[in-house]
Amino acid sequence: MKAELLVCRGALAVAFAGLLVAGVYAQDPTPQQQDAQSDKKDIRQDKKDLANDRADRNADQRDINKDKRDLTKDRTDRNADQRDINHDKSDLAKDRADRNADQRDVNRDKNQLARDDAKYGANSAQANADRKDLRADRADRNKDQRGINKDKVDLAKDRGDRNADQRDINHDKTDLAKDGADRNKDQKDINKDKRGLHKDRKDLRRDRRGHK
Numbered sequence: 001m002k003a004e005l006l007v008c009r010g011a012l013a014v015a016f017a018g019l020l021v022a023g024v025y026a027q028d029p030t031p032q033q034q035d036a037q038s039d040k041k042d043i044r045q046d047k048k049d050l051a052n053d054r055a056d057r058n059a060d061q062r063d064i065n066k067d068k069r070d071l072t073k074d075r076t077d078r079n080a081d082q083r084d085i086n087h088d089k090s091d092l093a094k095d096r097a098d099r100n101a102d103q104r105d106v107n108r109d110k111n112q113l114a115r116d117d118a119k120y121g122a123n124s125a126q127a128n129a130d131r132k133d134l135r136a137d138r139a140d141r142n143k144d145q146r147g148i149n150k151d152k153v154d155l156a157k158d159r160g161d162r163n164a165d166q167r168d169i170n171h172d173k174t175d176l177a178k179d180g181a182d183r184n185k186d187q188k189d190i191n192k193d194k195r196g197l198h199k200d201r202k203d204l205r206r207d208r209r210g211h212k
Helices: 002-027 031-120 125-211
Strands: none
């Protein structure tokens, strides 16, 4: 009985010693285990970096797409303003030609009125007809002058709009270049993150094989 008790106690002592050794090993990982844990940590960090860089790249791509839309719209507006400017110039040239022709008519009417006043008298039918023509030609000349003034205002406004659109175009080009550079940098970071992730996974596989 005492022998069996001694054997049982011995077995328990061996088992307890085994547990202590296992606990020591569990608390003190081997270099291979430490390397594997470090590799896992690196992999988790690589995944986070990759996700962040992809998000940045996608945001930059959306900015690029918006810049392209803005650039297209501003170019369309600039071209429309340039057409308005060309139209204003044509109107201005036509109204100036009409105003000059009306002024010549006014000058001719004045000369004719002076001749008819001298020849027939100020109250003659000829002089009255000349005065009527003179009033009509002056009205036409004044109307053309108002048209010229309006054309000048329109031309100045359209030039201002065209210049503002051109500044927007230049700004869009700058934004597009900057966002393109940012997108390319993010893509390079993504490629770098992928290489790092691939290397860390390779290290983890190697450390696990070494541990086994």
